[in-house]
Amino acid sequence: MKILVVDDEPLIRLGLAFEVGEWGYEVLEAADADQAIALLEQHPDIRLVITDVDMPGSMDGIRLAHFVRSRWPPIALIVISGKLTDAEPKLPAGSRFFEKPYPEQQLRQALAELTA
Template sequence: MDAQTVLVVEDEILIRFILADSLRDIGYQVLEAADGDEGLHILNSMQVVDLIVTDVRMPGDVDGMELTQRSKSLAPGRPVIVCSAHLYKSEAFPADEFLAKPYSIAALAETIERLIGDPWQKSSQAHSA
């Protein structure tokens, strides 16, 4: 059985690297996207994505909130965590969770586990795009 897959969408390369590396260390499979356009391309590619972690403000045509909305239209049960220093939790709908930047890897890992379980626990929900 494969580990659950998390899509990390973050335009700051160092932040994306730290997030992806930390989540891999925990046991998740990680896909990385440098912006919302690339994230949407991954979702449309039919790769299995169990959960999305996305920044809000990114270059390109698709920001984190639009990516969240498009993800929900493709797979309503797939959880999305929106992370931002420029947004309030009340503005993060339809995201499942909101983390204000800066946040700790422990807080992110706890949020992911609450939403989809540990890396090897497969959800009964259909999360593929």
Template structure:
């Protein structure tokens, strides 16, 4: 990977899902950073100004769920794009900040990669 690859932060409390997503995203040419919950994600965001997209699960334990994290990220780091996912909750247009995407679980790796490429403006 080159240093110019867009950096994607995955926020997912289920370890195997996070690992699988990280592999899919990494194989597509993105740099991947992982967090198990919103608190970890915020700590990473504070130290990594190069993150372009936050890919977050909606249902997570901890101080905030993925929807609250999405709003926090938009307020604090407006340029960062957001993709939210869930197998139990369906996020409507009013649930996520403007310009965010919702990807229902189970999603295919190709769907996730296509969404990331669209948000980052990167080609195949």
């Protein structure tokens, strides 16, 4: 199962990608929404996107989540933020929101549920 991790902070992105990979998922990484969209276009087998909210570039994580939902409706979405605590009402239906630092077990459970 292929998952895309999107975060502009390299250490956070690498850490999350490593963690998700340890749980048995194949992981791709992007530093911003533009890279994420390019990877989504190249890899139609991506099943889930985990994105940070606060990113530079053409769109933030919330806008990216809406773009992914409109263009690739079956892809599951998890949005993570350390600054925004009220993001969940702004997300597409069916998305999950986690505030940093997120509980590892809850994120792992959400991945399992959303990719089942």
